[in-house]
Amino acid sequence: MLVVELGLYLDRPYLYYEDILKQNGLKCVFECVTHDLYYTNNDFSNIDNMTEKELKDVCIRVRKVNDGDYEIQNKILKEYKGSAVRAEILHDVAEYLNKAGIKTAGIIKTTEGAFLSGNAEEGFYLLKDWYSGRECDTKSRDDILEAVAQLARMHQCLAQYDGQIPEGFFVSEQILIGEYERHTRELKKVRNYIHAKKKKNLFETKFMEHYSSYLTQAEEVEERLKEQAAHREESEWQQMYGLCHGDYNQHNILFRKEGIWIINLEQLHVDVQVSDLAHFMRKILEKHNWNTGLGMDMIRAYDKKKKLSAMECEQICFRLAYPEKFWKVANHYYNSRKSWVSGRDIEKLDKVTGQEKERQQFLEMLFHFVR
Numbered sequence: 001m002l003v004v005e006l007g008l009y010l011d012r013p014y015l016y017y018e019d020i021l022k023q024n025g026l027k028c029v030f031e032c033v034t035h036d037l038y039y040t041n042n043d044f045s046n047i048d049n050m051t052e053k054e055l056k057d058v059c060i061r062v063r064k065v066n067d068g069d070y071e072i073q074n075k076i077l078k079e080y081k082g083s084a085v086r087a088e089i090l091h092d093v094a095e096y097l098n099k100a101g102i103k104t105a106g107i108i109k110t111t112e113g114a115f116l117s118g119n120a121e122e123g124f125y126l127l128k129d130w131y132s133g134r135e136c137d138t139k140s141r142d143d144i145l146e147a148v149a150q151l152a153r154m155h156q157c158l159a160q161y162d163g164q165i166p167e168g169f170f171v172s173e174q175i176l177i178g179e180y181e182r183h184t185r186e187l188k189k190v191r192n193y194i195h196a197k198k199k200k201n202l203f204e205t206k207f208m209e210h211y212s213s214y215l216t217q218a219e220e221v222e223e224r225l226k227e228q229a230a231h232r233e234e235s236e237w238q239q240m241y242g243l244c245h246g247d248y249n250q251h252n253i254l255f256r257k258e259g260i261w262i263i264n265l266e267q268l269h270v271d272v273q274v275s276d277l278a279h280f281m282r283k284i285l286e287k288h289n290w291n292t293g294l295g296m297d298m299i300r301a302y303d304k305k306k307k308l309s310a311m312e313c314e315q316i317c318f319r320l321a322y323p324e325k326f327w328k329v330a331n332h333y334y335n336s337r338k339s340w341v342s343g344r345d346i347e348k349l350d351k352v353t354g355q356e357k358e359r360q361q362f363l364e365m366l367f368h369f370v371r
Helices: 014-023 052-057 084-099 141-158 173-195 202-230 234-240 274-287 292-305 310-321 324-334 343-354 356-370
Strands: 034-039 060-065 075-080 117-119 123-129 241-244 253-256 259-262 269-272
Touching: 014 075, 014 117, 084 141, 141 241, 141 253, 141 259, 141 274, 141 292, 173 202, 173 324, 202 310, 202 324, 202 343, 234 241, 234 310, 269 274, 274 292, 274 310, 274 324, 292 356, 310 356, 324 343, 343 356
Parallel strands: none
Antiparallel strands: 034 060, 075 123, 117 123, 241 269, 253 259
C-alpha cells in the first residue's frame, strides 16, 4: 500500500488536489489526526515573525498520529513548470543515478504512464519520493567535504550518461558571459540612479564607496572568460561539459543512515560541471568568511574523486571572482521600494564588503593554485 502525506499550502479547493492524487492511481484509505511537537535549544524570542520553513529548519519535529506511533512512506507532490519531455529526462537521470549507487529521489509515473499530473490551465505536478534526513550542516567541515566528494562522484557518474539530452538543456560559455555582462550593466544602472540623487541614504552612500572596486572585478572576469573561450582547445573544453545538478546547496544534500542523498534535480542542465562546485563553494565560503583553508580543502576533496583540469580550475576561479553577492544586494535594492531601505539590506551590504579582504586573499591563493 502506498501512503501519501500531502504537505502543501492549499491555494485551491481540496477536491482539485484530490483529483490529482486519483490521476496517479491513489485513493484515500483512512484519515488521521496529527499533532506536531517542535523541539529546539535555540532562542525563540522572535518566534511570531518566523515562517513555518524557518521553524522547521531549526527544530526537531516529532509527529504523533492518531495517538500512536506511525511510520509513513512519504511522497511529495511538487508543482512543476517544465515540459513533459524534461520531466521524462529527470525521471531517467534519477533512475540512472540510483542504479549507479548515487542516491536521489525518484519520479513516479501516473497510472497512465505519464510523468505529469494536472493540466495547463491550473498547473502541473510531479509525484516524487520523499525522504527524511539531516541536511548538510554548513558549520561542519566534515559534512561540507563529504558533500563535495559526493558531488564529484555524481559528476563522474553523469559524465557517462548516454541518454539523449535535448538542445534546451545545454548552457554555453556565451550564456555565462552574457549573464555576467547583464549583471554588470545592472550594477552601472544602480550607480547612475544613485549618482543622480542629491540626497543619499546610508545604503546608497556605502554602495558608492565600494562600487568602483567591484565594477573592476566584474569587467576583469568578463574579459578573462572571453579570453579563455577564444584560446581554448575544443577537446579539453568538451571534457568539462556534462550534466549538472544546477542548485547544489545544503538543502539538497541529505545525510541518512545509508549515505548521502542528493535531491531536487529540477534544475538539471548541461554545463561545465564544476559550475556546481563553484556554486556550492560560494554558498559555504560566504558563511565561513571566505576561509582559505576550508576553500582549498573543498577543491582537494573534489579533485581526489574526480581529477580537475587546469581549465576547470580556471572556471572555478572566474565564477568565484565575479562579485555576484554585491550585484545581488544592489539589484535587490534597485528593484524594491527605494524610498525606504531596510536595516537588513544595509546589513547584507556590510557583510559583503566586510568579507572582501578575506575573499581576495582566498582568490589570490586559488589563482596561485591554478598557475
